[in-house]
Amino acid sequence: MMEAPLPKLAQKLGLEKDFLRTIGSVLLGLVAVNYSVFPRDPGFLKIAPNPYLLAVLIGAAQFGLAAGLWAAFLTSILVVAQGTIVRPAGAETLFPMTGLLGTIVPNFLAAVILGGLEEARRKSCRRLKEQHEELKGENLRLREQLLAVTKVKEELEQRVLGQEATVQSLYEATRSLEALEEKQVYAGILGIAERFVGANKSSLYVVDYAQDEAVLVASHGWKDRCENPARIPLLDPVIRTLVQRNEPLTVRDLVHDLDLEQAWRSLGLRSLMLVPVRERGVLLAILSVDDIPFLRLTIPTLQALCVIGELVAPAVAKAVRFAEMEAKDQIDRATELHNYRYFLEALTRELHRVARHKLQLTVLVLEIAGSEHLRRALSPKSWRIVVRAVAKMLRHDLREIDLICAGRRSGTYWVMLPLTSLEQSLKVVERLRQRVRASGKLLGLKHAKLDLWFGFATYRPYIRDAQMFIQLAEQSLELARQSETRSDPEGKPAKEAQEANVAQEDERR
Missing domain, CATH: 3.30.450.40 (GAF domain)
Known part of the structure; x- marks a missing residue:
């Protein structure tokens, strides 16, 4: 309750609100120490600089030039008051306080010097704060620009990705x-x-x-x-x-x-x-x-x-069911696939696109291994089940862009693999053959192994039409059929048997 008037008075004087309280506390402390420790010479009035200079230094260093001068003024009043008590004025002395000038003047000098330094420091701090605020604003502006540039960069990246779409x-x-x-x-x-x-x-x-x-x-x-x-x-x-x-x-x-x-x-x-x-x-x-x-x-x-x-x-x-009546004649009933005629027309259209855009294309012709022997060994119903089951397996393992159709002979299938190289096509064939081999027991074929023979042809610039494409694939299938069916009496694999036959022919020559 007692401290409230001091901050108000300090604000009226244009000083900081804690000035009077701080200086008053320092001066009271100094007076108490002086009178309790040094009762014969309280205030050290004969010493220059005087200990009361401490109050001036604190006021000027903490509160600035104006506060330092006020502290020097209050300290001077206190020094004069103590000097009057210790050495009263006499009639023989015209101005008995002149001896205190050596104590009072340093107080004002210290207030001016230290207060000026504090004011300079405060101006520098204010200038640094203003620069800090300006830099914060500039930083915010640059962040907004960075965000806008980032959005533009993302948009440009999307455009680049769109342009890279081939x-x-x-x-x-x-x-x-x-x-x-x-x-x-x-x-x-x-x-x-x-x-x-x-x-x-x-x-x-x-x-x-x-x-x-x-x-x-x-x-x-x-x-x-x-x-x-x-x-x-x-x-x-x-x-x-x-x-x-x-x-x-x-x-x-x-x-x-x-x-x-x-x-x-x-x-x-x-x-x-x-x-x-x-x-x-x-x-x-x-x-x-x-x-x-x-x-x-x-x-x-x-x-x-x-x-x-x-x-x-x-x-x-x-x-939209284009040429619906024509499409009815393009379904193979045995396999529920499109028939060879549909495949020929689709290959013709695909060949034009491939030649125009210079894309890769591979055609496969697949045949159930030993289809003639297996067809005679099975009943017609069982054979149809096998043919349809193989067709479903092949269709299931192919991509959406691939096309599989039934061949002209029962047990053969034509496959068109767009955007597929020869190496990739051979991997596809191997996967299909493994799937068909593994399904033989599931179809009830106990005494016969289910497998696929295959032929292939890849697009080359000299291929003029679909018929040439199909002819090349059929020739490849014939070679594969001959290679698979040739085996020596000891049961060697077809490739080894073929190599052995070639070696025997060379020896005869």
């Missing part, structure tokens, strides 16, 4: 669509458009020739619903122009054709690009790119969309 990865993505259901195929096509060309919003129309219109079947990127029309008549000028051009139609093409622009607006299209999807020259679907980053509106983007339209055509054809 034709091979696009091919794999489109081929995997052929194993999906109808709605999954449509959604997958729009996902491919977003992944490879950055289409934020897109739509897919499927052509319904029975109703003479293109029907909206899927959309991507729209929040509520797609703003494009649900149906577009095939006789509309936009669709007729798209059919005639056989290439993507963009908003840039509207500049020079006012009628086409009017038709575009009358349909209410939000599209920036319309990409035709064709199979054998027949328009199957229309891919509509409704929103795309401005930097992606380039010629390479249009070229990429053309490739996408070409590669997704088989998946769309399968989804």
Whole structure:
């Protein structure tokens, strides 16, 4: 309760609130020590510098110049008061306190010097604090810039990764669509458009020739619903122009054709690009790119969309049941696989893509080992079970982009392995053979071993058509069949028996 007035008084004097309390405590301590320890000469008035200089030093060092001067002033009053008590003024002395100047003056000098140093230190601290605040603000600004640069870097990395997507990865993505259901195929096509060309919003129309219109079947990127029309008549000028051009139609093409622009607006299209999807020259679907980053509106983007339209055509054809009556004659009833005719047509289409984009392709022809002997040994029903079981095992162990079909002879299978080198194909064959060998007992074949013979052919530039491809694979199978069936009486493996026969022929020569 007694300490409250002192801070208020110090603040009124323009000093720090703890000044009076600190100086008062020091002075009282000094007085108490002086009078208790040195009663004959309290205050050490004859000593210069005087012990009361300690209060001045504390005030100036802790509270600055103004506080040091106040401490010197209060100390001077105390010194004068003690000097008057010890040596009262007499009539014979004109100014008896002149002897105390040697004690008072050093107090003020110490206050000025030490207080000035403290003020300089405080100004330096304030300047350092201001610089610290400025640096904190600059640091915050740089952190914000770093965050923005990091976001730009991540976006550029995504663009680089998108540019690194090759034709091979696009091919794999489109081929995997052929194993999906109808709605999954449509959604997958729009996902491919977003992944490879950055289409934020897109739509897919499927052509319904029975109703003479293109029907909206899927959309991507729209929040509520797609703003494009649900149906577009095939006789509309936009669709007729798209059919005639056989290439993507963009908003840039509207500049020079006012009628086409009017038709575009009358349909209410939000599209920036319309990409035709064709199979054998027949328009199957229309891919509509409704929103795309401005930097992606380039010629390479249009070229990429053309490739996408070409590669997704088989998946769309399968989804919309293209040539359904023809497809009914392309199923092998014994194996429930597509037949040889379907494989020949698929290989022809695949060969064009491989030659155009310079991709790898391997064709395998697989045959159940000793099929003729095994067919005679088993009943027709058991043979059909074996053939169908082997077909299911092969189909299960292959990739989604691979194609397996039944061969022309019972017990043979044709396999097409896109994007697969010869070394990889041989590993696939070995895995399939191990699977078939292990399933012999499960099929009830106690006295016969189930195995596969195989032939292969890989794409080379001199292969002109699918028939040459198949002929090379069949020749390879014939060589493998002869090699497997040749064995010596001691039961050596086929390869060793073949080498022994070659050695015998050399000796005869």
